[in-house]
Amino acid sequence: MTAEILCIGTELLLGHVVDTNSAYIGRKLAGIGINLYHKTTVGDNKSRAVAGLREALKRTDLVIVTGGLGPTEDDITREVVSEVFGVPLVRSDEALSHASSLLKRWGHQEQTSLIPLAQVPEGAGLIPNPRGTACGIIMDKMGKRVICLPGVPGEMQAMMELTVIPYLAGLAGKGEVIASKALRICGPGEAEIEDRIRHLLHGKSNPTIAPLVSLGEVMLRITAKASSTGEADAMIDQTEAELRKHLGYDIYGTEDDEIQHAVVRLLEERHMRCAVAESVTGGLISHKLTEVPGCSGVLGLAVTSYSNDAKIRILGVPDDKVQKHGAVSREIALAMARGVLSLSSADVAISTTGVAGPATDDHMHGVGLVYVALAWKNGITCGRFQFFGTRSEIKERAAKRALDMLRRHLLNHH
Amino acid sequence: MTAEILCIGTELLLGHVVDTNSAYIGRKLAGIGINLYHKTTVGDNKSRAVAGLREALKRTDLVIVTGGLGPTEDDITREVVSEVFGVPLVRSDEALSHASSLLKRWGHQEQTSLIPLAQVPEGAGLIPNPRGTACGIIMDKMGKRVICLPGVPGEMQAMMELTVIPYLAGLAGKGEVIASKALRICGPGEAEIEDRIRHLLHGKSNPTIAPLVSLGEVMLRITAKASSTGEADAMIDQTEAELRKHLGYDIYGTEDDEIQHAVVRLLEERHMRCAVAESVTGGLISHKLTEVPGCSGVLGLAVTSYSNDAKIRILGVPDDKVQKHGAVSREIALAMARGVLSLSSADVAISTTGVAGPATDDHMHGVGLVYVALAWKNGITCGRFQFFGTRSEIKERAAKRALDMLRRHLLNHH
Numbered sequence: 001m002t003a004e005i006l007c008i009g010t011e012l013l014l015g016h017v018v019d020t021n022s023a024y025i026g027r028k029l030a031g032i033g034i035n036l037y038h039k040t041t042v043g044d045n046k047s048r049a050v051a052g053l054r055e056a057l058k059r060t061d062l063v064i065v066t067g068g069l070g071p072t073e074d075d076i077t078r079e080v081v082s083e084v085f086g087v088p089l090v091r092s093d094e095a096l097s098h099a100s101s102l103l104k105r106w107g108h109q110e111q112t113s114l115i116p117l118a119q120v121p122e123g124a125g126l127i128p129n130p131r132g133t134a135c136g137i138i139m140d141k142m143g144k145r146v147i148c149l150p151g152v153p154g155e156m157q158a159m160m161e162l163t164v165i166p167y168l169a170g171l172a173g174k175g176e177v178i179a180s181k182a183l184r185i186c187g188p189g190e191a192e193i194e195d196r197i198r199h200l201l202h203g204k205s206n207p208t209i210a211p212l213v214s215l216g217e218v219m220l221r222i223t224a225k226a227s228s229t230g231e232a233d234a235m236i237d238q239t240e241a242e243l244r245k246h247l248g249y250d251i252y253g254t255e256d257d258e259i260q261h262a263v264v265r266l267l268e269e270r271h272m273r274c275a276v277a278e279s280v281t282g283g284l285i286s287h288k289l290t291e292v293p294g295c296s297g298v299l300g301l302a303v304t305s306y307s308n309d310a311k312i313r314i315l316g317v318p319d320d321k322v323q324k325h326g327a328v329s330r331e332i333a334l335a336m337a338r339g340v341l342s343l344s345s346a347d348v349a350i351s352t353t354g355v356a357g358p359a360t361d362d363h364m365h366g367v368g369l370v371y372v373a374l375a376w377k378n379g380i381t382c383g384r385f386q387f388f389g390t391r392s393e394i395k396e397r398a399a400k401r402a403l404d405m406l407r408r409h410l411l412n413h414h
Numbered sequence: 415m416t417a418e419i420l421c422i423g424t425e426l427l428l429g430h431v432v433d434t435n436s437a438y439i440g441r442k443l444a445g446i447g448i449n450l451y452h453k454t455t456v457g458d459n460k461s462r463a464v465a466g467l468r469e470a471l472k473r474t475d476l477v478i479v480t481g482g483l484g485p486t487e488d489d490i491t492r493e494v495v496s497e498v499f500g501v502p503l504v505r506s507d508e509a510l511s512h513a514s515s516l517l518k519r520w521g522h523q524e525q526t527s528l529i530p531l532a533q534v535p536e537g538a539g540l541i542p543n544p545r546g547t548a549c550g551i552i553m554d555k556m557g558k559r560v561i562c563l564p565g566v567p568g569e570m571q572a573m574m575e576l577t578v579i580p581y582l583a584g585l586a587g588k589g590e591v592i593a594s595k596a597l598r599i600c601g602p603g604e605a606e607i608e609d610r611i612r613h614l615l616h617g618k619s620n621p622t623i624a625p626l627v628s629l630g631e632v633m634l635r636i637t638a639k640a641s642s643t644g645e646a647d648a649m650i651d652q653t654e655a656e657l658r659k660h661l662g663y664d665i666y667g668t669e670d671d672e673i674q675h676a677v678v679r680l681l682e683e684r685h686m687r688c689a690v691a692e693s694v695t696g697g698l699i700s701h702k703l704t705e706v707p708g709c710s711g712v713l714g715l716a717v718t719s720y721s722n723d724a725k726i727r728i729l730g731v732p733d734d735k736v737q738k739h740g741a742v743s744r745e746i747a748l749a750m751a752r753g754v755l756s757l758s759s760a761d762v763a764i765s766t767t768g769v770a771g772p773a774t775d776d777h778m779h780g781v782g783l784v785y786v787a788l789a790w791k792n793g794i795t796c797g798r799f800q801f802f803g804t805r806s807e808i809k810e811r812a813a814k815r816a817l818d819m820l821r822r823h824l825l826n827h828h
Binding site for chain 1: 455626696701758772806
């Protein structure tokens with residue numbers, strides 16, 4: 001079974017709104033084994049939307065339309081469907097009473113503008129909308145199905161979950177299911193990873209392994225097609241095990257895990273606390289760690305010592321070292337980590353110092369030069385990195401790399 | 415002049431990646447008066463991509479293709495263009511030397527896998543890619559133009575800015591231009607703002623004013639159509655002036671400004687320095703401030719005092735106050751702000767304490783309760799807020815509101 005998506009909305013073409021709906025719908029359809037081969041976006045223009053829907057219905061029997069269901073003149077979806085199926089628009093008391101009772105519940109005055117919401121193509125079914133005034137529409141005629149949902153993500157998602165996915169899952173029956181799982185890696189680059197798993201990357205067509213690079217990390221997505229979710233999951237498990245054989249501890253997590261989740265988990269398991277001293281990352285490491293629920297058990301103190309003065313007075317970095325080596329140096333990174341470790345009485349501390357740009361520092365260090373140091377009771381270590389990108393990207397890469405250094409340290413010291 | 419976008423990538427259809435590229439390209443095209451009527455997404459499937467490109471070229475003379483330009487077998491864009499234009503792929507030494515010299519600069523080994531990057535359709539021009547190994551491609555033949563860019567947003571954007579937009583602006587000449595400008599507001603909610611500008615919101619069809627709500631702020635987007643950029647800009651200026659009459663200092667910035675840009679600007683103008691003490695926001699305020707280039711001149715110290723111990727020992731919050739009021743209280747917020755002010759010898763300090771959730775705190779305070787305090791040489795103040803959402807959203811809302819409190823303080827104290 002295959003489907004297409006047609007998004008209607010001038011705001012999407014003008015780029016005022018990023019379309020997150022299609023990705024959501026794509027994931028949901030894949031989960032029930034419906035293939036999505038094509039996605040089209042048109043503006044609030046009736047003739048182009050009619051043409052778009054007609055083209056889609058030539059290629060496939062199921063089209064999901066989002067947007068254009070509101071009460072204004074720009075909302076053309078009802079007219080488009082009625083024209084494509086050659087049926088008139090008729091008044092639906094059910095759609096009208098849904099809209100007016102919802103408005104009443106919200107304490108709003110009823111308005112004449114509700115009338116358009118009650119116009120539906122003759123023969124269409126309604127899809128309940130628990131979060132908004134516009135019902136969805138389903139046309140099922142001559143073997144062609146068109147499902148129309150609002151463009152507001154919260155409304156669309158609720159309707160998909162409650163009605164559309166159960167309905168489509170019933171139709172799709174036992175077709176082919178697509179399941180996927182992502183493994184996440186911080187540290188080695190895409191090229192190095194591909195070298196280590198080349199025989200797995202290219203040997204397979206099901207499951208497939210696709211590398212996806214994002215800021216400072218690589219994600220390997222395993223995607224399996226099978227006749228049931230259980231079977232697809234088993235295929236994924238097997239491929240994951242093979243990948244882990246080659247990549248081992250380089251894999252820090254799966255799916256929506258981020259590097260900070262792995263770090264907090266390890267600290268919790270080891271009953272350890274960490275501290276952070278940030279210069280170039282400017283609070284981002286601390287922000288990332290505190291995104292994780294329960295992080296208050298493992299993080300006591302983080303200091304953003306952006307000025308030399310703060311490094312010297314708060315963290316106890318020796319003044320003469322700053323003079324001699326400059327703030328962006330191995331020596332200062334180490335002194336910052338030691339300083340925040342003793343200040344916080346944590347078990348392990350990480351620090352960063354570097355040049356985020358756009359300008360180079362007083363010592364003419366290049367943009368992207370970053371030192372990351374680790375200090376613990378019995379040792380210290382420091383890494384030197386050259387990152388690329390904008391100020392923001394350099395902060396992000398440095399923060400992730402620092403957290404990954406901490407993660408690898410925790411794996412080795414337990 | 416009209417254009418279409420064709421996105422190539424199975425990850426977009428499966429919903430593993432949200433397509434932000436089209437929105438960016440849409441905005442850029444609108445800015446130079448090129449209409450975008452249609453956007454298509456297909457997977458990494460050659461026959462569907464060829465069909466998609468052929469359909470698009472039937473409707474319009476200019477198609478921008480994103481994705482599928484990498485070195486792997488899944489990267490089909492070069493082949494698609496060569497098939498649609500009926501020309502062979504030929505080797506481009508320029509494309510090859512770009513890729514290999516970039517890899518050398520990054521310190522990577524050259525690999526055989528670069529060869530596909532050097533295959534270009536005969537007669538195509540190259541578009542320089544300052545951020546990645548894959549050059550873009552432009553085919554210009556028989557009145558039809560196809561521009562191919564990588565799917566990686568940073569690379570695509572750099573190439574649009576440097577090469578594609580200047581090139582297209584030259585072609586587009588003088589059609590109808592769409593220009594827009596966003597005004598940004600933190601603090602009052604959407605309903606309050608709409609009440610204050612209702613007469614402006616509904617009276618106008620050109621320019622239009624569209625409110626757009628995001629986490630902790632409201633954006634008002636003014637969009638004008640005119641025959642020249644100058645004319646559209648003048649219309650926008652006039653509408654902006656009317657909005658500012660009603661919203662005044664509630665507007666903190668425009669376009670891509672974020673609240674931290676407004677704060678750093680005001681601190682710079684007043685030659686003042688700030689300090690930050692964060693509990694519930696966990697480093698996010700510090701992270702936001704350090705996203706702004708030049709922030710080292712106005713921010714010396716930020717402390718994430720997540721534990722009571724850190725609040726007491728580092729910031730000097732009195733132990734008995736923590737015992738008596740609990741860490742989430744007006745008294746502790748004020749003591750944290752005073753503490754970091756004196757520790758840093760800054761001119762003004764902000765602090766946050768609250769419950770980010772998902773669990774309530776030891777004193778049974780509800781999730782989302784946040785105190786924000788400000789301290790300066792001659793005074794202190796504290797606000798109490800109830801925010802909603804996930805842990806991450808509460809941190810974001812609290813950080814923005816704290817920065818907005820600092821902004822309003824700076825506007826009033828100069």
